[in-house]
Amino acid sequence: MTFSFLGIHRAPTMALCLSLAIVATGCASMSGGKQVAPTASLYSRLGGYDAIAAVTDDFLGGALSDPRIAPFFKGLEPRDIQRIRQHVVDQLCNATGGPCYYPGRDMKTVHAEMEINNDVWNAFTSHFNPTLAKFKVPERERNELVNIIGSLRGSIVNR
Ligand code: HEM
Numbered sequence: 001m002t003f004s005f006l007g008i009h010r011a012p013t014m015a016l017c018l019s020l021a022i023v024a025t026g027c028a029s030m031s032g033g034k035q036v037a038p039t040a041s042l043y044s045r046l047g048g049y050d051a052i053a054a055v056t057d058d059f060l061g062g063a064l065s066d067p068r069i070a071p072f073f074k075g076l077e078p079r080d081i082q083r084i085r086q087h088v089v090d091q092l093c094n095a096t097g098g099p100c101y102y103p104g105r106d107m108k109t110v111h112a113e114m115e116i117n118n119d120v121w122n123a124f125t126s127h128f129n130p131t132l133a134k135f136k137v138p139e140r141e142r143n144e145l146v147n148i149i150g151s152l153r154g155s156i157v158n159r
Contacts, residue, residue, distance in 0.1 A: 041097030
């Protein structure tokens with residue numbers, strides 16, 4: 001399975017920007033030259049929409065290539081994967097304080113029939129930290145993102 005359409009090749013540019021954005025001095029190239037204050041939303045501190053999309057692409061690329069996870073997505077068409085990817089970006093953008101609307105279904109409904117247990121959850125989320133490290137996301141923003149993902153656990157793990 002390849003997921004090159006997820007746009008992973010854009011990651012190096014974003015990585016640079018993301019790492020700059022987070023020193024609380026802002027990411028000039030991605031925020032139109034504006035400085036990003038430490039009190040700004042997580043969305044802004046991460047570098048905005050494109051940075052969040054790049055992080056999502058990298059994370060999903062790793063998770064969906066994982067043999068422990070891939071079977072859950074078996075049979076889905078590329079357009080389905082594209083929709084899921086877009087919905088995860090919208091969801092993260094929204095949850096971090098960005099100007100996005102999440103148009104997808106609620107997490108409990110989406111994952112209800114999948115029999116996702118703790119092992120599957122841990123396998124899936126194990127791809128998150130390597131992505132955050134690759135993008136040089138500092139501890140504060142890393143913790144905030146991990147908390148956002150962790151808050152979904154109760155709606156997704158159902159075994
Ligand atoms: C970090 C935790 C997770 C988040 C934020 C998340 C988010 C999402 C979102 C936004 C969608 C699309 C919903 C829609 O289009 O209405 C989705 C669909 C899906 N998720 Fe998750 N998910 C998570 C964990 C998991 C896990 C652990 C699995 C199983 C390994 C999984 C398997 C799926 C599958 C197979 C779909 C496609 C459902 C379908 O449209 O048929 N997800 N997820």
